[in-house]
Amino acid sequence: MKKEVVVIGGGIVGLSCAYSMHKLGHKVCVIEKSDGANGTSFGNAGLISAFKKAPLSCPGVVLDTLKLMLKNQAPLKFHFGLNLKLYQWILKFMKSANAKSTHRTMALFERYGWLSVDIYHQMLKDGMDFWYKEDGLLMIYTLEESFEKKIKTCDNSGAYKILNVKETKEYMPIVNDNICGSVLLTENAHVDPGEVMRSLQEYLQNAGVEFLYNEEVIDFEFKNNLIDGVITYKEKIQAEKIILATGANPALIKKTKNDFLMMGAKGYSITFKMPEELKPKTSSLFADIFMAMTPRRDTVRITSKLELNTNNALIDKEQIANMKKNLAAFTQPFEMKDAIEWCGFRPLTPNDIPYLGFDKRYKNLIHATGLGWLGITFGPAIGKIIADLSQDGANEKNADVMLFSAFFRD
Ligand SMILES: Cc1cc2nc3c(=O)[nH]c(=O)nc-3n(C[C@H](O)[C@H](O)[C@H](O)COP(=O)(O)OP(=O)(O)OC[C@H]3O[C@@H](n4cnc5c(N)ncnc54)[C@H](O)[C@@H]3O)c2cc1C
Structure with a gap:
C-alpha cells in the first residue's frame, strides 16, 4: 500500500520533520538504516546556540x-x-x-532559533522528558x-x-x-541530545508514526518527474511524499541527480x-x-x-x-x-545555510539537510518549515524556504 509521507533518515532533522508532519495530521513512516541508537544526533554537544x-x-x-x-x-x-x-x-x-553574509545569517539564526525554542517547549508540553x-x-x-x-x-x-x-x-x-x-x-540553551532523540522516538512511536529501523534505502525508482519507489535492501516502498534527511551521507542525494556543496x-x-x-x-x-x-x-x-x-x-x-x-x-x-x-x-555547508525545499526535478521529493554544527539548534525549526512547505506545495510559496535554504542563497 502506498504510504503518505516517508522520511528517510531518523536523525534530529528526520524526527523533527516526522513530528511536525504528524502534528499536521499526516501519516508518516521513518526509514532509518541503523538501529537509531547512536548517530550524529546523539553524541553531539547539545548546544542550542542560535x-x-x-x-x-x-x-x-x-x-x-x-x-x-x-x-x-x-x-x-x-x-x-x-x-x-x-x-x-x-x-x-x-x-x-564577510560582514554582509555574517549579519544576514545571524538574523536568520535568531529567527529560526526562536522557532526551535518554541518547538522544544511544545515537545516538553507533549510529555517528552529530556534535559x-x-x-x-x-x-x-x-x-x-x-x-x-x-x-x-x-x-x-x-x-x-x-x-x-x-x-x-x-x-x-x-x-x-x-x-x-x-x-x-x-x-x-542546551539539551542532552540523546535524551531528546529517545523521547522523540518514543513519542512518535506512541503517536502511530511507523519506524523501519535497520533498513537502508539504496536507490529510487523514477517515473517521469516523480519518485515512484524507495528501494531498500528489503522492499520497494511507494509514497506520496518523500523527505530526504540523511544528514552528512551524500549517497541518496546523488541518486536524485543532485550534488550539494x-x-x-x-x-x-x-x-x-x-x-x-x-x-x-x-x-x-x-x-x-x-x-x-x-x-x-x-x-x-x-x-x-x-x-x-x-x-x-x-x-x-x-x-x-x-x-x-x-x-x-x-x-x-x-x-x-x-x-x-x-x-x-x-x-x-560552507556558509551554515541548509539545503531545504522541493527537489527541482522530482515533484514529490523534499530535501532537509545541511545543518552542519547546528542540527540540534535548528532541527525542530526545520521540521516545522518542511511540514509547512509540504502544505504550501512549492518552494516559491514558502517564505522560510526562500530565506533559509541554500537553494536560494548565493
Ligand atoms: C562533535 C559534534 C558536536 C556537535 N554539537 C552540536 C551542538 O552543540 N549543537 C547543535 O545544534 N549541533 C551540534 N552538532 C551537529 C548536529 O549533531 C548535526 O547537525 C545533526 O545531528 C544532524 O542531524 P541530521 O538529522 O541532519 O543527520 P543525522 O543525525 O546524521 O541523521 C541522518 C540519519 O540518516 C540515516 N541514513 C543515512 N543514509 C541512509 C539511508 N540510505 N537509508 C536510511 N537511513 C539513512 C543515518 O543513519 C542517520 O541516522 C554537533 C555535531 C558533532 C559531530
Whole structure:
C-alpha cells in the first residue's frame, strides 16, 4: 500500500520533520538504516546556540584558524586529496567570510532559533522528558585579542553578560588563570541530545508514526518527474511524499541527480563523570579552540574537532588526545571518569545555510539537510518549515524556504 509521507533518515532533522508532519495530521513512516541508537544526533554537544553567535565562516576566521594551526590547537583538519568538492567548499567558505553574509545569517539564526525554542517547549508540553536548560552559553576566551573583539559586540540588551576570570570560575570551576574571561550569551540553551532523540522516538512511536529501523534505502525508482519507489535492501516502498534527511551521507542525494556543496565534517565527543561541584554550571564554549563543555544530568560532555574530506568512522586516538591536551591548557587537572569516546559527521555547508525545499526535478521529493554544527539548534525549526512547505506545495510559496535554504542563497 502506498504510504503518505516517508522520511528517510531518523536523525534530529528526520524526527523533527516526522513530528511536525504528524502534528499536521499526516501519516508518516521513518526509514532509518541503523538501529537509531547512536548517530550524529546523539553524541553531539547539545548546544542550542542560535543567539548572538556568528556562522563558522565569518570575518577573520581564516587568519584565526591559521594562527591556531601553528599552535597545534586548531579544531580544523583537512584531509587533502583529489576531491574537487573540498576545494569548492573551501572557496565558498572563504567567500562567505564577510560582514554582509555574517549579519544576514545571524538574523536568520535568531529567527529560526526562536522557532526551535518554541518547538522544544511544545515537545516538553507533549510529555517528552529530556534535559533542557535555558541558562545561556558561556563563551570562554583564552586569547586577549578575541575577548576584546567579543566585548565590543556586546550591548545592553540583556543578551550578554561580561565576566572576568573570577566570575567565570563561578560558572566553570575547573578553569585556570590562563583564560582571559568570558561572555555569557544569556539567550542560548542546551539539551542532552540523546535524551531528546529517545523521547522523540518514543513519542512518535506512541503517536502511530511507523519506524523501519535497520533498513537502508539504496536507490529510487523514477517515473517521469516523480519518485515512484524507495528501494531498500528489503522492499520497494511507494509514497506520496518523500523527505530526504540523511544528514552528512551524500549517497541518496546523488541518486536524485543532485550534488550539494556539503561535506561530512567529523567531530568527536568525550562523555564522562566528574564531581558535582566541579561540573560547569551551564553549557560553555572555549571559543578560541572551538571546544564545547556541556553539563548533563549525570555526566559532562566535551566536543571538538572538524575534520574535512574523510568518511573514516573510526575514532582517531590522536584527535582525542589533542582535545584533552588543548583543554588541559586552560583547566586545573581533573579526572574524566568512565569516559566514553564518540565521533560523528556534521552535514556542513560552507556558509551554515541548509539545503531545504522541493527537489527541482522530482515533484514529490523534499530535501532537509545541511545543518552542519547546528542540527540540534535548528532541527525542530526545520521540521516545522518542511511540514509547512509540504502544505504550501512549492518552494516559491514558502517564505522560510526562500530565506533559509541554500537553494536560494548565493
Ligand atoms: C562533535 C559534534 C558536536 C556537535 N554539537 C552540536 C551542538 O552543540 N549543537 C547543535 O545544534 N549541533 C551540534 N552538532 C551537529 C548536529 O549533531 C548535526 O547537525 C545533526 O545531528 C544532524 O542531524 P541530521 O538529522 O541532519 O543527520 P543525522 O543525525 O546524521 O541523521 C541522518 C540519519 O540518516 C540515516 N541514513 C543515512 N543514509 C541512509 C539511508 N540510505 N537509508 C536510511 N537511513 C539513512 C543515518 O543513519 C542517520 O541516522 C554537533 C555535531 C558533532 C559531530
